[in-house]
Amino acid sequence: MSIPLNSQLISTLLFDLDGTLLDSFAAHYKAYQIMFPQFGIEVSEAHFFANYSPDWYHTYRMVGLPEDQWQDADRVWLEAVADINCELFPNTLSMLTKLAQTYLLGLITSGSKSRVQRELKYTGLDQFFPVVVTGDDVDRPKPDPQGLQMALSAMGKPGEGAVYIGDTVVDYEMATMAGIPFVGVNGRFQSFPLDADFPRIDCLSELPALLKKTQ
Known part of the structure; x- marks a missing residue:
């Protein structure tokens, strides 16, 4: 069972990368x-x-x-x-610019450090995420919550007040194991169950309004 999104004052947003922010x-x-x-x-x-x-x-x-x-x-x-550039989903930079005015932002991804760093610099995402945890930084990959816990520790934040946003069931399982709420981003390869008890959005531009409703 997922953690209710409206059970706390949200202060920290943690994002997946591929399929969530990056159309890779x-x-x-x-x-x-x-x-x-x-x-x-x-x-x-x-x-x-x-x-x-x-x-x-x-x-x-x-x-x-x-x-x-x-x-x-x-x-x-x-x-x-390394020779192929990925692009962001529409309105990602403007959405993150808006969210960064209110929330602390972090990134947890299974991607390799070298590839992730290159993608962040190319797309301009690096300006939003002072804390980035990649697949090379952990001993136990998703859905183990090690990466998420490492990010929260580096940000000086406990789990309370954090939300994880991702596009796969593995992302959901990681957030649930860490005891924090999850927001699912519907995508081409997502397999969220129809009766999933966590909020889902079709595009990132819907996220600010969803978060505002829970405050």
Whole structure:
């Protein structure tokens, strides 16, 4: 069961990156198209979409990439994606500018530190997030709440007053395990249950109004 959003005075907003702020799927898919053939795997678009997951090791497993090749696959994928720029979802910068006037902002993502830092600088997101926790910073990936707890500690904030915003069930599970409310962003690959008991938005521009209603 999710933590009620209206049970506290919200002071801190923690965001996921890919699929939430950054429209990165097309770029990441292109990198997969470069990477998989180097390991003798041909994946049709339909098969890839049917097995896609933000957890790329799940994707590796589903397309038949042997586990002993995952580390090399990570390296090739990162090299490929480094040459492809991602774009923000519409109105992301203006929305964050508005939110930063009222809330402390932080970022927790499963992405590698080098890739995330490059994306933040390219898109201008780096100006909003003094605290960024990446997949390279944790021992236990999502949905374990380690990354979220690290961000709150670095910000000098307890869990009270924080909200996590993400686009996957894994994000929801992490927030719930950490004991903080969650807001889901509906997207192409989200799989939130229809009876989910947390608020959901279709685009980030809806977030300020949602937060205002809970105050």
